[in-house]
Amino acid sequence: MSKLVFKYFDCYGRGGTVKLLFKLANVDFEDVIVPFETWNEDKAGLGLPLDQLPVLEVDGFTLCQTKAIERYAATKAGLIGKCALTDAKGEMLLETISDVRQKVSVGLMGAVAAQFPTEPNSFKLVDNTQENRDKRAAVMSETYKKMMMEKTADFDKVLSLIQTNENFCVGDALTFVDIQVVSYYIFAKDKHFSYDFEKATPKLFKTAENIINKNPKIKEFVDDFFASGKPCTGLGNMY
Numbered sequence: 001m002s003k004l005v006f007k008y009f010d011c012y013g014r015g016g017t018v019k020l021l022f023k024l025a026n027v028d029f030e031d032v033i034v035p036f037e038t039w040n041e042d043k044a045g046l047g048l049p050l051d052q053l054p055v056l057e058v059d060g061f062t063l064c065q066t067k068a069i070e071r072y073a074a075t076k077a078g079l080i081g082k083c084a085l086t087d088a089k090g091e092m093l094l095e096t097i098s099d100v101r102q103k104v105s106v107g108l109m110g111a112v113a114a115q116f117p118t119e120p121n122s123f124k125l126v127d128n129t130q131e132n133r134d135k136r137a138a139v140m141s142e143t144y145k146k147m148m149m150e151k152t153a154d155f156d157k158v159l160s161l162i163q164t165n166e167n168f169c170v171g172d173a174l175t176f177v178d179i180q181v182v183s184y185y186i187f188a189k190d191k192h193f194s195y196d197f198e199k200a201t202p203k204l205f206k207t208a209e210n211i212i213n214k215n216p217k218i219k220e221f222v223d224d225f226f227a228s229g230k231p232c233t234g235l236g237n238m239y
């Protein structure tokens, strides 16, 4: 098998979970960082099935779609596929988080649409100066904090249904959902997308801290990411 090649932007975004899973699986991969600045010129030469990132090249085949890549990496790490019921319980929490993210994302777009016009079918600003990008990012950030505090209560509700051990979301060993929760924890401290995670859902917050603090490899990954100062998204840089 040839060395895996992972391509993504220089932020946590949709690539962070995959990188953490590969670290846990001891999988060596080539980490190709695509600069935000030259994305429009570079993308045609990157061999992307849908003109989007991330992608993972596996033995000459290019996987796209984050969920597909994450599940591939989670399988390599032995964190899914052992027990159908455990996986399904984990999915309950992941889908609940995904529902809220979708609603919040629609709300965020609505909050900035009138004030910050974009190019057709794009998130790119018509006035794409750094000053205007920063202004939109600030409005989004405030709206995000407010919406997350109002809409995330279901996370603890679902966690109460599936959790039996405070060190894991489900069961008595690390699973894929725990890794997603670690990524969620990282996002909740982002410059643009931070909010009071602990106050909004104390049970999930405590679980995330337990997962991180009781697994040295995960702790190292999280500490390294925070120390890098990288953002979670391209908001303000790329967009």
Ligand SMILES: N[C@@H](CCC(=O)N[C@@H](CS)C(=O)NCC(=O)O)C(=O)O
Binding pocket: 013, 014, 051, 052, 053, 054, 064, 065, 066, 067
């Ligand atoms: N459904 C895709 C969406 C991928 C996606 O939206 N990627 C963004 C970065 S997070 C991208 O490539 N944006 C650049 C562009 O669309 O020009 C997935 O989950 O992988």
